[in-house]
Amino acid sequence: MKEYRPSILFKNRHINTIFPTYFRKVNVKYERERINLKNKDFLDFDWIKNNNTxxxxxxxxxxxxSESHYIKAFSKYFSERNWDILALNYRSCSGEVNRSPNYYVSGKGDEIDIALDYSKKYENIILAGFSLGANKVLHYMGNTENKLESIKGAFVVSPPCDLYGSSIMMNKGINKIYANFFLKQLKEKVFQKIKKYPxxxxxxxxxxxxxxxxKTLIEFDDEFTAKVNGYKDAFEYYTKNSSIYSLCKIDKPCHIVTALDDPMMSKTCYPTDAVKKNKNLSLNTPKFGGHVSYASISEEYWLEKYAYEYIETKILKK
Structure with a gap:
C-alpha cells in the first residue's frame, strides 16, 4: 500500500484539513430509511444496496x-467495488432535529447497535468511523461483548481517543477556528430544537x-452535552466516552489512521502504548494528512483507496 505523498500545498495541516470541506464534490444516491424508536424518536439511515454480501x-x-464529503467518498468508492453501504446520521444530523432531548454522544450510543439490527443478513460487516465517529466505533468495539460474528473488524480515521485532550487541543491558537466552527453549528441545533419543541x-x-x-466546546459540553445526556459534567462525559480507556478490550482487528500533523489531536490521542499491548490493534501515522482529509487535487483521495485495500487484504483475509 502506497504512502500518502501530498503536494506542497497540502503539507500545510490547515489547508489539508479545510480544503475538501469546501472544494471536494462527490455525488452519491442514497436510499433513506427512517427508523422509528420506542421513545417516539427516530434515526435516519442512508443506504446504497446492490445485493452484496x-x-x-x-x-x-x-x-x-451522510452528506459529509468523506462519507460520500467512501460510499462511492466501496459501492463501486461490491460493497453495500449504510451511512448513519446521528440524532438531529439528518436535516431534521430529533424529537427527544437527548443528543448523540462522542462514545457510547445506540446508533451502531440499531444499525447492526438492520444488517444481520450480511456475511461480512466492517465498521468505519471518522473523527467523533471513529471514537464511537472504537468505544463500541471495546465495550460490547456479544458482537455479531459477521463484524470482521473496524477501520477508523482521526479518532479523538482522549476527548478531553482533543478538546484542549482545539482551544489552542489557530485551532480555535475548528472549535468555533463546531460550536456555531451546535448552538444552531439548540435554537432549531427549541423553536420546534419549546x-x-x-x-x-x-x-x-x-x-x-x-465560548469553548468544553464549556458547551459541560453545560449542555453532558447534562442533557445524563452526565454530571464535561469531565465525566469525556471520561466515560473516551475510547482510550477500552482499547485494551478490543478483540477484533481495528486499524487506526491518524496523521501526525492532525490539528485536533493531542498526544494522548495517539494510542501507541495500547497498540503495542493489543495484537488486534494497528496504527498508521502518516506525516501529513490533516484531520480526516489526505487531500488531493484528483477526484479520488488516498484515504478511501488505502482503506479499501487494507480492509480487503488485512482484515477480511484474516
Missing part, C-alpha cells in the same frame, strides 16, 4: 452527516442561556 457501516464526525429541555437540568453563551 459485504456491508460497510459509516459513522460520521461531529456535526457531520418545552423539550425543561426536565434536563440544562441552562440553555449558559449553553448558548459558551
Amino acid at each position: 459485504k456491508l460497510i457501516i459509516l459513522c460520521h464526525g461531529l456535526e457531520g452527516s 418545552d423539550i429541555f425543561l426536565n434536563s437540568n440544562v441552562s440553555i442561556e449558559k449553553a448558548l453563551k459558551a
Whole structure:
C-alpha cells in the first residue's frame, strides 16, 4: 500500500484539513430509511444496496452527516467495488432535529447497535468511523461483548481517543477556528430544537442561556452535552466516552489512521502504548494528512483507496 505523498500545498495541516470541506464534490444516491424508536424518536439511515454480501457501516464526525464529503467518498468508492453501504446520521444530523432531548454522544450510543439490527443478513460487516465517529466505533468495539460474528473488524480515521485532550487541543491558537466552527453549528441545533419543541429541555437540568453563551466546546459540553445526556459534567462525559480507556478490550482487528500533523489531536490521542499491548490493534501515522482529509487535487483521495485495500487484504483475509 502506497504512502500518502501530498503536494506542497497540502503539507500545510490547515489547508489539508479545510480544503475538501469546501472544494471536494462527490455525488452519491442514497436510499433513506427512517427508523422509528420506542421513545417516539427516530434515526435516519442512508443506504446504497446492490445485493452484496459485504456491508460497510459509516459513522460520521461531529456535526457531520451522510452528506459529509468523506462519507460520500467512501460510499462511492466501496459501492463501486461490491460493497453495500449504510451511512448513519446521528440524532438531529439528518436535516431534521430529533424529537427527544437527548443528543448523540462522542462514545457510547445506540446508533451502531440499531444499525447492526438492520444488517444481520450480511456475511461480512466492517465498521468505519471518522473523527467523533471513529471514537464511537472504537468505544463500541471495546465495550460490547456479544458482537455479531459477521463484524470482521473496524477501520477508523482521526479518532479523538482522549476527548478531553482533543478538546484542549482545539482551544489552542489557530485551532480555535475548528472549535468555533463546531460550536456555531451546535448552538444552531439548540435554537432549531427549541423553536420546534419549546418545552423539550425543561426536565434536563440544562441552562440553555449558559449553553448558548459558551465560548469553548468544553464549556458547551459541560453545560449542555453532558447534562442533557445524563452526565454530571464535561469531565465525566469525556471520561466515560473516551475510547482510550477500552482499547485494551478490543478483540477484533481495528486499524487506526491518524496523521501526525492532525490539528485536533493531542498526544494522548495517539494510542501507541495500547497498540503495542493489543495484537488486534494497528496504527498508521502518516506525516501529513490533516484531520480526516489526505487531500488531493484528483477526484479520488488516498484515504478511501488505502482503506479499501487494507480492509480487503488485512482484515477480511484474516
